[in-house]
Amino acid sequence: MKVTIDNITIEVEAGTTIMQAARKIGPEVAPPAMCYYEPLKSSGGKCRACLVKVTAGSEKDPRPMPKLVPACITQVQDGMIVENAINEQVIETRKGVVEFLLLNHPLDCPVCDQAGECHLQDFSFEHGVASTRTVEERNTFEETDLGPHIKLNKNRCILCYRCVYTADQITDGRVHGVMHRGDHAEISTYIEQAVDNDFSGNMIDVCPVGALTDKTYRFKSRVWFSKPVDAHCSCDKCSGNVILWYRGDEVIRVTSRKNEWGESLEFICNTCRFDRKKTSDWTIEGPSKISRNSVISANKYGANLIRPAFPIQHAAQNFKQIEDDRDRSFLNIPTSLPAAEK
Structure with a gap:
């Protein structure tokens, strides 16, 4: 089937969702995913x-769909035309989705262990x-x-239900x-204290925010x-393919390996995760592959980081240009600096 997403046409198999088709094109077209x-x-x-x-449902029926549809569960049709990043309605709607997700979410990124690899931060x-438009108190839990x-x-x-699906599909019983x-x-x-099985730690990896955290890694x-390194071992429960996170010479945590979308390639057992x-x-x-625009790559790739345009756009929208012609000669600010100070 042929499907066009943001003016890029590709061919996919029947049963493919819009999300899967967009991911085949690349991250510049793929919609964000929290669940x-x-x-x-x-x-x-x-x-x-x-x-x-969806501006055109299919080649046979080119009528647009009246409402926005979730890309992750909507299957493509032959001749379908989809607008993602180029549609203003989609962008405005996502701003509203972010606002709803943050209604009760605490602003504790500086102390949250998920900071730096949090999908909600990226979103x-x-x-x-x-x-924010809310003044009500947030819901709080112990x-x-x-x-x-x-x-x-x-x-x-x-x-997001990810941890529920994980417990359902890869553990002996969900509790x-x-x-x-x-x-x-x-x-x-x-x-x-009810969650205790050999693969329960994978719920930590699939959580897109810092709701489920590793007790052996918290606040370390x-x-x-930290420095991520690919490693493996001979394990009789799982594949043994993991990422070791080093701080100096100490292994501070062990996680499963993930693809470019932050999804686990293989689930690992608790013995590999917590005991080794x-x-x-x-x-x-060898060193793990880390996207250069990820905060994890800070201080590891020199000046080759991709600088996001958000700070400049934010400044342009929220601040105005200062026009100040006052005489500043009394401040004795030098008009030129020595080369060393520059």
């Missing part, structure tokens, strides 16, 4: 971050606004232990889920101060 996770079946359709405009940076390895910060949870309804809904268990280091924290436990393959 969709390709390795997890039935994920998607929860957060509405990937809404797109709000690219599509959000710097101001931190909760979900078993011996995971700490749950419900304040940060955006109810947590979404309790209550509406604005009272929350991720929880009936009994604390910021992600941009020595270099001698692993066979080192």
